[in-house]
Amino acid sequence: MSFRRLSKLPLDQEIKERIARSPLKTVKDVLSLSPLQVMTLLHMSADECKAFMDKLFDVCVPQHVTAFDLSEEEKNGSYWLGNHALDTMLHGGLHAGSITEFAGPSGVGKTQWCLYIAILSVLAKKKSNCNITVMYIDTETAFRPERIVEIINNKYPEHTTEIKEYLSRIYLYQPKTVSSLSEILESLEVIAVEKDVGMLIVDSIASLARKEIPATSSYSNIARTNQLASWAAKLKCIAQQLNICVVVTNQVTSRFAPEEPFITEEIQAVDVEDGELHPGWSDKTFSHHVTPALGNTWTHCVNTRFILQYTDSKSRQLIIAKSPVAPFATFSYTIGEGGIIIEEHDSFYSYSGSDPGLHKIKVQQVNPHLPCTQLLCFHHVMI
Amino acid sequence: MSSRRALSVLGLPAPVVTKLLDSDFIYDDDVRGLKPVELSLASGLTLKESAEVVRMSTVSSAEQPVSVLQIIEDECDVSHIVTFCKSLDDLLGGGIPLCAITEISGTPGIGKTQLCLQACVSVQLPSSVGGVGGEAVFIDTEGSFTVGRLKDMATSAVHHVQTIGSDCADLSGFTVESILKGIHYFRCHSYIEVLAVIRHIPLLLQSHPKIQLIVIDSIAFHFRHDFPDMMARTGLLCRLTQELIQQATKFNIAVIVTNQMTTRIESAGSSQLVAALGETWGHCPTLRLTLHWSGRTRVATLTKAPHRNNSSVSYQVTVAGIRDLSNLSHEKATSIPEEIPEAKKRKLTSD
Numbered sequence: 001m002s003f004r005r006l007s008k009l010p011l012d013q014e015i016k017e018r019i020a021r022s023p024l025k026t027v028k029d030v031l032s033l034s035p036l037q038v039m040t041l042l043h044m045s046a047d048e049c050k051a052f053m054d055k056l057f058d059v060c061v062p063q064h065v066t067a068f069d070l071s072e073e074e075k076n077g078s079y080w081l082g083n084h085a086l087d088t089m090l091h092g093g094l095h096a097g098s099i100t101e102f103a104g105p106s107g108v109g110k111t112q113w114c115l116y117i118a119i120l121s122v123l124a125k126k127k128s129n130c131n132i133t134v135m136y137i138d139t140e141t142a143f144r145p146e147r148i149v150e151i152i153n154n155k156y157p158e159h160t161t162e163i164k165e166y167l168s169r170i171y172l173y174q175p176k177t178v179s180s181l182s183e184i185l186e187s188l189e190v191i192a193v194e195k196d197v198g199m200l201i202v203d204s205i206a207s208l209a210r211k212e213i214p215a216t217s218s219y220s221n222i223a224r225t226n227q228l229a230s231w232a233a234k235l236k237c238i239a240q241q242l243n244i245c246v247v248v249t250n251q252v253t254s255r256f257a258p259e260e261p262f263i264t265e266e267i268q269a270v271d272v273e274d275g276e277l278h279p280g281w282s283d284k285t286f287s288h289h290v291t292p293a294l295g296n297t298w299t300h301c302v303n304t305r306f307i308l309q310y311t312d313s314k315s316r317q318l319i320i321a322k323s324p325v326a327p328f329a330t331f332s333y334t335i336g337e338g339g340i341i342i343e344e345h346d347s348f349y350s351y352s353g354s355d356p357g358l359h360k361i362k363v364q365q366v367n368p369h370l371p372c373t374q375l376l377c378f379h380h381v382m383i
Numbered sequence: 384m385s386s387r388r389a390l391s392v393l394g395l396p397a398p399v400v401t402k403l404l405d406s407d408f409i410y411d412d413d414v415r416g417l418k419p420v421e422l423s424l425a426s427g428l429t430l431k432e433s434a435e436v437v438r439m440s441t442v443s444s445a446e447q448p449v450s451v452l453q454i455i456e457d458e459c460d461v462s463h464i465v466t467f468c469k470s471l472d473d474l475l476g477g478g479i480p481l482c483a484i485t486e487i488s489g490t491p492g493i494g495k496t497q498l499c500l501q502a503c504v505s506v507q508l509p510s511s512v513g514g515v516g517g518e519a520v521f522i523d524t525e526g527s528f529t530v531g532r533l534k535d536m537a538t539s540a541v542h543h544v545q546t547i548g549s550d551c552a553d554l555s556g557f558t559v560e561s562i563l564k565g566i567h568y569f570r571c572h573s574y575i576e577v578l579a580v581i582r583h584i585p586l587l588l589q590s591h592p593k594i595q596l597i598v599i600d601s602i603a604f605h606f607r608h609d610f611p612d613m614m615a616r617t618g619l620l621c622r623l624t625q626e627l628i629q630q631a632t633k634f635n636i637a638v639i640v641t642n643q644m645t646t647r648i649e650s651a652g653s654s655q656l657v658a659a660l661g662e663t664w665g666h667c668p669t670l671r672l673t674l675h676w677s678g679r680t681r682v683a684t685l686t687k688a689p690h691r692n693n694s695s696v697s698y699q700v701t702v703a704g705i706r707d708l709s710n711l712s713h714e715k716a717t718s719i720p721e722e723i724p725e726a727k728k729r730k731l732t733s734d
Binding site for chain 1: 492503572582607646656702
């Protein structure tokens with residue numbers, strides 16, 4: 001509402017003339033200024049200015065609903081992930097109107113999760129009986145249509161006959177630059193309405209930002225953070241207004257920092273020298289570990305963060321690191337021909353937790369016999 | 384504008400009125416605008432008498448001072464919103480205070496939104512169990528507001544109330560549905576919309592006079608990326624605070640504002656996480672609470688309070704909401720049963 005042109009609002013003709021002579025064009029231009037500045041630009045008295053600004057503020061007030069009204073909407077707008085415990089914990093799976101992020105090292109399965117979620121959304125039977133489409137924005141050219149076909153053939157063999165219909169409902173974008181991604185997001189609202197989009201997947205949001213805006217100086221760091229934050233705001237706005245679920249993927253970054261002295265004997269670290277397990281508080285050793293990329297501000301922007309990491313060469317782990325509804329929890333999964341398979345056993349949850357921006361992630365071990373510094377999953381060591 | 388009144392009808396003592404009439408002061412607007420000293424010289428009244436005349440004749444819109452004794456006697460029984468975590472309530476002096484702005488800042492995922500949701504439920508506790516009995520306004524800029532989570536907290540609160548106050552009359556109206564209906568939600572996609580909602584609150588209060596909590600989650604999101612001009616941002620934030628504090632004191636409302644953290648580079652080259660939005664913003668809220676991790680537990684630290692010491696307490700976020708850290712020092716990791724188990728809800732201390 002704040003982008004509305006002043007000339008289109010029902011205002012006095014005289015005020016409109018004064019506005020036409022000033023540099024103010026939209027509601028936002030006026031309301032970003034202080035009352036004194038508006039008075040000076042439009043030659044108004046204090047009372048006139050107050051009445052004028054109040055009128056403009058009234059135009060901008062968003063819709064008023066109660067939490068009770070929202071509860072019905074929420075049930076219709078969630079996408080089940082296919083595992084009962086996980087979906088119960090998330091109060092229904094992935095929710096429309098918020099950003100869910102999958103962060104993890106390379107090869108752990110982020111793109112596989114995205115493909116899996118795309119298929120689940122397209123196959124979901126919605127109560128309103130209208131079929132939704134999926135927008136897939138692929139910045140790393142990792143999308144493989146044949147993988148989609150493979151997953152459907154293996155996991156949902158009863159749907160193979162309608163596979164063409166499902167494939168026609170997944171739309172792919174492959175932007176190569178930050179500016180083309182920004183353009184896509186600008187045009188997204190129109191397309192989302194035309195094509196009934198219900199799920200938007202961005203794989204990955206980190207790669208373009210990190211390639212084009214390297215965080216070499218503090219200036220470029222701020223530029224990147226601002227770009228990410230404005231993308232996040234745009235995505236959330238579209239997500240909420242058009243009832244879309246947004247899934248993004250993130251990469252990892254190395255953090256080379258002294259071991260925090262408050263780590264107690266609960267969490268054990270592998271000492272670099274002799275490869276044996278030691279009680280972990282060592283404020284002298286330096287640990288080289290990976291954490292989710294893109295920084296602290298981006299961690300604030302996402303609503304839900306799932307961290308994916310390796311447990312051993314075959315199985316991987318999904319950790320709910322940040323969620324407004326779920327406690328800190330871990331789930332094991334593997335990747336098969338039929339997509340993601342979440343194991344029923346081996347899941348844990350706890351009311352303690354850790355900072356989702358600093359969570360130490362285990363990377364893939366190429367040679368299991370080489371000693372490397374890493375932290376074990378917390379659940380192995382809790383009493 | 385008041386109509387012209389004769390000085391003789393204002394209720395002044397007769398000798399004073401006579402002296403005034405003798406000096407040609409007949410109506411109240413003859414006297415208006417004069418200082419007591421001037422009136423005293425002109426009419427021959429004593430200073431005290433002149434002051435009384437001037438006061439009686441002006442339509443006084445300026446604020447009158449109130450004695451501290453009066454304030455203490457007038458203070459309503461409940462002036463805090465409990466958080467259901469006893470140590471946090473003790474830290475804050477009873478809970479989130481009314482007529483003040485409380486800022487909650489913290490790293491992502493620490494529980495700021497959870498604390499806000501808990502306050503939205505606690506504000507509705509009926510007065511017979513020591514609550515405020517009011518409604519809440521939730522201004523959401525982040526999109527983390529989930530009704531499912533709110534329902535968990537509401538269910539636990541209703542259960543708690545029924546356990547401790549089973550024989551009071553007005554408790555039957557306190558249900559999960561009534562709690563959900565008492566939370567007014569606004570989703571804002573720009574800082575202009577946040578300002579617009581705040582300006583709209585007095586109008587909202589006319590149709591919903593029970594509102595006693597305003598939550599803005601978070602104030603930082605839209606103010607951090609859209610502003611090339613820092614000074615304009617600070618100006619807007621200060622004006623916003625002024626509006627909020629006026630409404631808070633006039634209508635007996637508590638305001639909770641959540642903030643994000645940003646990295647500040649110290650001169651030595653090391654960096655530190657501090658609350659975002661700058662130093663000037665830091666002066667705006669009345670109370671500042673910072674939430675952070677200490678190992679695996681969550682800690683709340685009071686960093687600015689006019690009447691409490693700066694100190695820290697630990698708390699945890701459970702399925703029931705914000706609660707004290709239990710005596711078992713660390714929660715055991717357990718395998719997930721069919722549903723989140725009932726037994727995880729803490730036994731609450733009855734207030």
